[in-house]
Amino acid sequence: MAKLHERKFVSADPEKCVGCSVCEYACSMVKEKTYNPTKARVRVIRLGPLVNLAVACRLCEDPACVAACPRDALSQEENTGIIVVDDDKCNGCGWCIEGCDYGAIMLHPERKVVYVxxxxxxxxxxxxxxxxxxxxxDFVTADVLAQKARRNAVKKLFQESQEEPTEK
Amino acid sequence: MQAYAGRILHVDLSTGKVGTETLNEALAKQYIGGIGLGIYLLMKHSKPGTDAFSPDNPLIFATGPLSGTMGPTAGNGYAVVSKSPATGGVAESKAHGFFGPELKRAGYDAVVFSGKSEKLVYAWIDDDTVHLMDAQHLKGKSPNETDTAIREELGDYYIRVSAIGEAGEKLVRFASIINDEFRAVGRTGMGAVMGSKNLKAVAVRGTKDVNVADLEGFKEFIKMIHERMKGPATRKYRTLGTPENVLVLNALAALPTRNFTQATFEGAEKVSGEYLNEHYVKKIIGCATCAMRCDHIAVVPEGPYKGSTSRMEFECLWALGPSCGVDRLDAIIEAMRLCNHYGVDGISAGVTVGFAMDLYENGILTKDKTDGMDLRFGNHEALIEMIKGIGSRSGWLGDVLAEGTKLAAEKIGKSANQYAPHIKGLELPGYDIRGLKTAALGFAVSFRGACHLRSGAYSPDVKGKVNRFKIEKGRGKIVMENEDLYNAIDSLILCKFSRGTYYDGLDDMAKYYSLATGIEANAEDLRKAGERINNLARLFNIREGVGTREYDTLPPKITSVPIPDEGVAKGSFVNKEEFELGLDDYYEVRGWTKQGVPTVTKLEELDLGRFAHIVKKKGEK
Structure with missing residues (x-):
């Protein structure tokens, strides 16, 4: 049985993301065979020139979207953590959209059911x-993200401690 | 025909009437899109002799055939075309970012704005629905403030906005239109034309699909361009950015300094790309669909301009820096921020202030005209104040300079025109063409006035492919070939920073175009379209009375003041003899008369026969 930390999801590094939205176009190309960011499953936010980030489903544990659906149209795959939408049950009411803290689940502009x-x-x-x-x-597990963050934190600490004496 | 929307939107701002016309495949192939389609629509929808600020002057927003696709750089642009209030001739300028593809997704290859609204409005294009919205509460706001306010009030974060600032509202002749905070339709005063129509902004939300003819083939092609974009062809733009030019041109004694007085700047190191990146650049960001990213976002960390933030590129850095003798990057960044705030072209604004400083140093402008300001070269505080004065047309001098160097020189009188660095009314960019003479010829014959991007003719000079200190036979051909290429590029709306990634030039571009549109086109088709567009632009200028030989000129400083700096370029200037030879050479290869007028034969060869009446003399059949 897969453990939570083995679930991989798409994560953007805020240091590296430049807000170019290539991901949105690639997503619509692969999933919808057209170019249309309004049909992309990953979305880019640019809050200002220095703040850019792509956001996609985080595959949460106990996902709020699944819990919010009154029609049992959403479920989470045990192994992968992927949210599965039953298009026949979904009526596009949008409770899951309200439930998601990340804006990762959206109403499809044509099919009028949610997609993620x-x-x-x-x-x-x-x-x-x-x-x-x-x-x-990156396509990573939460555990690997934590490892990366730790490594960066330690690198930074060491850099600072090494830089200090040379500056004086 | 894929990738194109197949529709042109018409919005009459006087009546509020909205309509569409079809874009057919033959026209699409002939003019491609972008500036080509825009200039065609300008010719079709304008009457001879219309003033740039007349309601009858159409303002055209055109997307490219690839706008809205995943095609890198070509996917994200738009062009604005009209008659220029600066030159009285054809005006065109492009911007990238996120606005262009949104307009395409709304289902339009172009939007033609005609008439004039009674009150300040913005156009809200919501796919098929078009509304003119009250914009009086946005009066005086910057393009970026306008963008934020519109997205807020319409309640959709992904609306894209292209807007003017106070300068456009007040008809500053080099006012810009800005989208995505820093992306400017900068040159030739398109913001002023927009202001003359009481059109504050164009807000767009497009949700339609943009399909390409051969999705698999297109995907492979862009994958290849993505890889190339990570390689040497774009190194400059991804690393130091265009400000790398500062030290390159300075070493060649080709960095115009203090309004084309010197050709080297003693403060070059302090305003170099190297210095900028080390001390100010916080992040490099990108436009939609681009795989190279080039937007160097500079933030001032300390001092009187602390917190000032702007995108920085070479041309504006040069205009606001060396051209004004200013060697402080913090002040240059603040001046650039103000240009974006008011919505003025940073090149023309900086050059115009440098021109005023030159007049002040030479006693033509005195303190009674500057409100007591010490307008000497290098006074960064004066630079900042003058940008504010121009952007808001405040003070006698600010109001005069807002007319651009050509008209300002006429108003100031005395010998002011001897110091005015413009061609056809458009201010020169940052190349000292006294010692870059292929560029001098290219700038002189450019249909939109002094411009480095109509032919890129500085390139053979800077790279040493020709003897840059003389004009000789053969330069006309170099200029022409580059013009035709650049016309194709600006009609596809490829970003010129990416031009090096098309290793096979027009062949690659034709493949790109055909994969997306399904329209068969080869390199020769694109080249010929480029030639057609150049001739059509020339025809427009001839029709407006500013398109013949006597308008292909160089500023007095370029033709009469030798470069004074010690070194390789000392003594160089463009003499009359070589310049006339260059014009003859250029007209000849273009198939034009000695007067610079396209012949009927040439026009027919380019399928422009229907415009032949413009070049026929009265009584001639």
Whole structure:
């Protein structure tokens, strides 16, 4: 049985993300066979020139979207953590959208049911990650993210401690 | 025909009437999109002799065929075309970012704004629905403030906005239109034309699909361009950015300093790309669909301009820096921020202030005209004050300089025109063409006035491919070939920073175009479209009375003041003889008359026969 920390999701590094939205276009190309960011499962937010980040489903534990659905249209795959939408049950009411803290689940503009990142299960790996020109996107587990953060923190500490004497 | 929307939107601002016309495949192939389609629509929808600020002057927003696709750089642009209030001739300028693709997704290849609204409005294009919205509460706001306010009040974060600032509202002749905070339709005063129509902004939300003809082939092509974008062809733009030019041009004694007085700047190191990146650049960000990113976002960390933030590129850095003798990057960044705040072209604004400083140093402008300001070269506080004065047309001098160097020189009188660095009314960019003479010829014949991006003719000079200190036979051909290429590029709306990634030039571009649109086109088709567009632009200028030989000129400083700096370029200037030879050479390869007028034969060859009446003399059939 898969453990939570083995679930991989698409994560963007705020240091590297430049807000170019190549991921949105790649997503719509792969999933919808067209170019249309309003049909992308990953979305970019630019709050200002220095604040850019792509956001996609985080595959939460006890996902709020699943809990919020009054029609049992959403479920979470045990192994992968992917949120599965039953298009026949979904009526586009949007409770799941309100439930999601990340804006990662959205109403499809044409099909009028919700849709969400499935980590390109069929394609083998997330295509946005493949296309990201800045290598800002990663397909990782929460555990690996934590490892990365720790490594960076330690690197920074050491850099600072090494820089200090030379500056004086 | 794929990738194109196949529709042109018409918005009459006087009546509020909205309509669409179809864009057919033959026209699309002939003019491609962007500036080509825009200039065609300008010719079609304007009457001879219309003033740039007349309601009858159409203002055209055109997307490119690839806008809205995942095509890097070509996917994200738009062009604005009209008659220029600076030159009286054809005006065009492009911007990238996120606005262009949104307009395409709304379902339009172009939008033609005609007439004039009674009150300040913004156009809200919501896919098929178009509303003119009251914008009086946005009066005086910067483009970025306008953008934020509109997205807020319409309640959709992903609306994209292209807006003017106070300068556009007040008809500053080099006012810009700005989208995505820093992306400017900068040159030729398009913001002023927009202001003359009481059009504060264009807000767009487009949700339609943009499909390409051959999705697999297109995907492979862009994958290849993505890889190339990570390589040497874009190194400059991804690393130091265009400000790298500061030291390169300075070493060649080709960095115009203090309004084209010197050609080297003693403060070059302090305003170099190297210095900028080390001390000010916080992040490099990118436009939609681009795999190279180039937007160097500079933030001033300390001092009187602390916190000032702007995107920085070479041309504006040069205009606001060396051209004004200013060697402080913090002040230059603040001046650039103000240009974006008021919505003025940073090149023309900086050059115009440098021109005023030159007049002040030479006693033509005195303190009674500057409100007591010490307008000497290098006074960064004066630079900041003058940008504010121009942007808001405040003070006698601010109001005069807001007319651009050509008209300002006429108003100031005395010998002011001897110091005015413009061609056809458009201010020169940052190349000292006294010692870059292919560029001098290219700038002189450019249809939109002094411009480095109509032919890129500085490149053979800077790279040493020709003897840059003389004009000789053959330069006309170099200029022409580059013009035709650049016309194709600006009609596809490829970002020129990415031009090096098309290793096979027009062949690559034709493949790109065909994969997306499904329209068969080869390199020769694109080249010929480029030639057609150049001739059509020339025809427009001839029709407006500013398109013949006597308008292909160089500023007095370029033709009469030798470069004084010790070194390789000392003594160089463009003499009349070589310049006339260059014009003859250029007109000849273009198939134009000695007067610089396209012949009927040439026009027919380019399928422009229907415009032949413009070049026929009265009584001639």
């Amino acid at each position: 990142c499935d980590t390109c299960k069929e394609e083998g790996k997330p295509q946005c990650v493949e296309w990201c020109p800045e290598e800002a996107l």
